[in-house]
Amino acid sequence: MTRAKLIIKDSVLENKIFGNRFLLAWSITLFMFLVIISRLFYLQIINYQHYTTLSEDNRIKVVSILPSRGLIYDRNGVLLAKNRISYSLEVIPEKVKNHLAMETMLNDLQTIITITAEDIISFKKKLTQTRSFKTVLLRQKLTENEVAKLAVQHHRFPSIKIKQNQSRFYPLGSVGGHIIGYVGRINEQELKTINKSDYLNNNYIGKIGLEKYYETELHGKTGSQHVEINVRGRIIRTLKRTPAVAGKDLYLNVDIAFQNYIEQLISKYDAAAVVAIEPKTGGILALASTPNYDPNLFVNGIDHKTYASLLNSEFRPLLNRAIRGQYPPGSTIKPMVGLAGLEYGIRTARSRTWCRGWYRLKGHKHRYRDWKRYGHGSMNLHTAIEQSCDVYFYSLAHDLGIERLHTFMNRFGFGKKTGIDLTGELSGLMPSREWKRRVRKQYWYPGETIITGIGQGFMLATPLQLAVATATLSNRGTIRQPKIVFGMDDEKIGEMVIIQSSNLDVSIDLKQEYFWDSAIGGMKAVVHGKRGSARKIAKKSKYRFAGKTGTAQVISIKQNERYDAKKLAKKYHDHSLFIAFAPLNNPEIALSIIVENGGSGSKTAAPLAKKILDYYLLNTLSVYLSTKN
């Protein structure tokens, strides 16, 4: 009885316990399900966008399609920069059945083309490091002949692939190298400034010269291909494709044969630069700087040793002297200074100055010597330019004062960049009171004005600036911005787009038009006059032209000493300069020359100039005109 009762009681209790516990268990599971659902709600609804983005990032990769880089031609269509296509033999490992098949294939391939043992070693090494569906390089630089052989036999080797690679090549090597520049691998700094999507998979960028200045145009637009990939990176399918836009071809004003002639001519000097401009257009006909270098060295990475030797070479071949060399212009600026005298009414064309071989400021003892020890006698502007009388210009500069001199020379482009389409151009220096106070924290001394009058002292100019000033002079004031590139071939519109200078309408208007005649007349006399400082070069000249010599002192000579080249180290010798334009009445070419430490302008630079003018006017231009007619 008791036992039965107990069991019944237990049974009731058990039912109660079970009932409670099962209800609790059910409630807990329900709650857990709700936890799971809310978690999924959080992932799938609230963070849907976030995870969708991540999922898309996982599967979609952008493969870039490289545009072909624009080519560079000279004014006659001579190719200066091209894209060399090289072929390489690659193998797709997954298409080779097994190790044995790979060996047979390599053996068979060797009967068709040469594959060295080193090629095979490096191939096998790469084989172990690459995914089986990606190509592995077997041999580089296949010849056309080898490519043809492989193409014929391709059916025997389904696993091989002949890959095209583009690399920049400058067929003429160092000729025009300073103008064209080169491309090289993108470095860290450049990586910060470029639009990365435009350079995906592209390791090359213009580093210097035209290649850099026209980088955007030459580069073109990188196309892209959106592909779906799987976890191993294999491309499953293409989703979207934007084709690449090829870079534009550049056509230069430069005549590369002329450029080559000049480079050959000046290559015998340690360091020299020549800039030749077509005055009517501002087109750069030649821009040479010696020594130079072969830009091809830089394209695929220059080795350290070669680079160090270029960098440490005494005459710095990497320096483009034409735009970055800054020299005292010396007497070459005298025609412009003379014009300033006329323009400001300080002198007339007939005003005479007595030259006794030296000039002295009132109340000072210092003598500013003329290059001619005992003087030129009575000088007017014409004769002063012809004979390059220093005293006339000392006196004129003193009367003008540095401010007017600064302002006037500035109009000829001294002290400011010409705006040529090359990177790295320097602006030279046209000193002023304000400049000296700002930079040197010193007052301007009257003596400094005097030597500025003959292009010495603080004043510095690049060969390009001198050439531009000469062209401006030959144009009687019309300034043309110098341009290397004549036009660009635009594939889109299928024709050449001519590059317009931005400041064509800027010109120097003088009070009287005949002022120009005075200055140009003086320059004509330099070569054609009886006492012209470069009269020797114009003997038997078939055309008439204008020039001006310049001899720039590198170190100052003490009052009681005389310049004696023999006693001085070569690096202290005077720089030899010459500016010229020809023909006189219808200038086709304006040029500037500097030969570093080349001695007097008349001795070194002037004869070079005549040769260059001859070449251009009698050779290049006549051929050009005859073909045109």
Add this chain to the structure above:
Amino acid sequence: MQNNWPQRKPLIFIDKYLFFSLVLLSCVGLIILYSASNQNTSLILRQIVRLLIGFIIMLSIAQMNLQKIISWIPWIYLIGVILLALVLIIGDSSKGAQRWLNLGLFRFQPSELMKITLPLMLAWYIGNKPLPPTYTRLLLAIIMIVIPVVLIFKEPDLGTSLLIASSGVFVILLAGMNWRLIASFVAVIVAFIPILWFYIMHEYQQNRVLTFLNPESDPLGAGYHIIQSKIAIGSGGLYGKGWLKGTQSQLQFLPERTTDFIFAVYSEEFGLMGILFLLMIYFFILTKGLYVALHAQDSFSRLLVGSLILTFFVYIFVNISMVTGLLPVVGLPLPLISYGGTSIVTLMAGFGLIMSVHTHRRFLSY
């Protein structure tokens, strides 16, 4: 009263609600497995064979009257423990764990057997005396749990040992263990965690926990699974990307797609709506199981069914929580959906027991 009961035994003992929801679940599983395996038909065929074997076993067990085998239970348990010990001594290892026993004809995982055996043993041990159990019985019951759990943990197989431990604990909890006692047990376990961490857990197990706490710390290594899984699930959105269209799974960014992480494939392709459908089936089975347990006619059956069905729930909960990043990665499959042999058979055997309890109850005599 007598008239309401069937006059004769049915030809086949089957719970049709449970049966059809399991069939439905298996079909959903096959559909998503086809997608997750990248349309591998031979894998699907193998899974179908396993499911068929599972269903046959389930139905066979359902025909059995448990009361008749009740006396075998201690012996089955003993054999189970011996086999577990044998695994540690002569078992085959794969993937760094020693879980398999090679019986010549086939390989066999004794821990799977224990998933059924332990609930049987405990339900028998606790259920054959009045409830709630005495402290002595509780202590003995705990020992019965700890022995196989430790043996399995040693293999090492953290997932299964936790699962088996919980199946045992469910029996005790359902048996009406005093709440205060439960609270003190929880306290002991919490105190035990540092010991577990420093002295018992293997480094790879510790790594899993660490990665779980901060999956982004190792995006290409251990955290990769969780990150990719969350991407797959999250990008599925409300309606999913569509069957066979899940990029995470089809492009194989998601690891372990056919097994532990199949839920992520499902979520990616069918979205939250699909998940709600799947969870509804699961919840229906669960509710039905608890109903069966509650209406069973003796403590042994109640405890057994309750434990089995709650363990089934643990599978679901742990798997989904791990795939969604709520719990660390513990190698537990999603029941009836994940690809894998032994676990299906065990699971179906469990359902066989549940059905047996349900369908035989009317013929039990008072």
